[in-house]
Amino acid sequence: MLNIPLLTPNQIENFEHAGFLLIKGAFSPENVKDFTSWTDEVLAMPEQTGKHWVYHEKSLKADAANLVSRIENINPFHNGFDEMTKALRQPVGQLLGEEAVLFKEKVNFKMPGGDGFKPHQDSQAGWNTYADFFISVLVSIDEATTENGCLQICGGHHKRGLFKSWEPLSEDDMADMEFVDVPTEPGDMVLFDCFAPHQSKPNMSEKIRRIYYATYNRLSAGDHQTQYYADKYKNYPPDIDRLEGKEYVFRV
Template sequence: MSHLTEEQIEAFERDGFVVVRGFYDDQEMAQIKHWVEEVQAYPDAPGKYQRYYEDSLAEPGQRLLNRMENFSPYHRGFAQLFHNSKLQEAISELFGEPAVLFKEKINFKFPGGDGFKPHQDHQAGWWKYNNLCITALICIDEANQENGCLEIAPGKHKSGMFKGWTPLSEEEMKEMEFISCPTQPGDMILFDSFTPHGSQPNLTDKQRRLLFITYNRLSEGDTREQYYEDKRKSYPQDCEREEGKEYVFRV
């Protein structure tokens, strides 16, 4: 069964992304939102899933949960959502071969949560694990320009990767036009790891949660465990950090 239309596949190949409205229905989204709230309530735990925090832009001194990764091994519902599912099948359609899960995260973006500087996902050292990834953004809460929806530069995935380990520079972005991609719960945005994207801060009084699930071609191997093992060393979650040592999020 095909989950994407020919037009959607063509748009993805042309623009580096495609918006798929209503990929999950209301009943499915109620379940997914419940799962998000379950893992959101998980305590910080060294050596398990990874929870990252940021300083609030609205209230100085307040720390906000801004991202959680590597949680599907600790949650049966998400494991089923990511594996042998219509999501994995849709990604496989774009690859033209079977896809394997590479990583997953939830960007929470609470009120006062910061945005993400424009970047390509592949700039974050992903070249060590594969040649191309495709990420599915699943909208949990309505995302709009006020609370920091995804912004994408169409067609620029064809330029290849810019400089590794650093967001895009003003010079590199001169020829890019970023467009806002507002989404409603159940909508999905598929984009490849060379597609420039970013987001603005959330200056509203409501949280804006987006789920990001990333796959690579099965033919390039299953490197998920290695990726998270490496990340735990290079950029550990807050509860695993050494006191007095500075950690900088780069991409």
């Protein structure tokens, strides 16, 4: 059975202070085995219009191999991950102070040769048009280390609100920020605020680094999952639905 990792009052206070919270061993080794096979199942599912969304990237390694970078919109098509979104809703609800509703979810694969993420706040990707506040949960499927590009977060700066939209943080924005590695082992969980600056490095190691992310907002701010994906589809559809000759740019 999937564990439901509930938070203590002390953990809730730490989240509010830092803008993120690492919970070691949030899920059991049995749960992790399930997450690993679910992720393999999702990767093996055929890419079809109207199903989960698969994105590819070119490896940064010498072979420039075609890699899967990310799969989004999974829970409508996979029972295990759907159960996961329900379990994670509970600790997020504790932090939001009310019931949480799913906004989006994905697996970032970061295979050997997979690229990193520029410094940003999640709400910079236009999320503020849907709701004013979100919390994301990271669940580590593999070990994430400095070498394979674990998450790097800057604590405390979430209280400064949204810096800008649709572009990464600039050197000026980051003048007094310090990003720290948040290495995670399989089954660890990190909750983070949509204004918490974060980034990650490419994976130039030989070890895959798969991480599941689910993002929620307050139920009182509405259920936006369907509209979010409909809007995103227009600008950044899954690779299988891309039009020949049209340029698609990943922003933030």
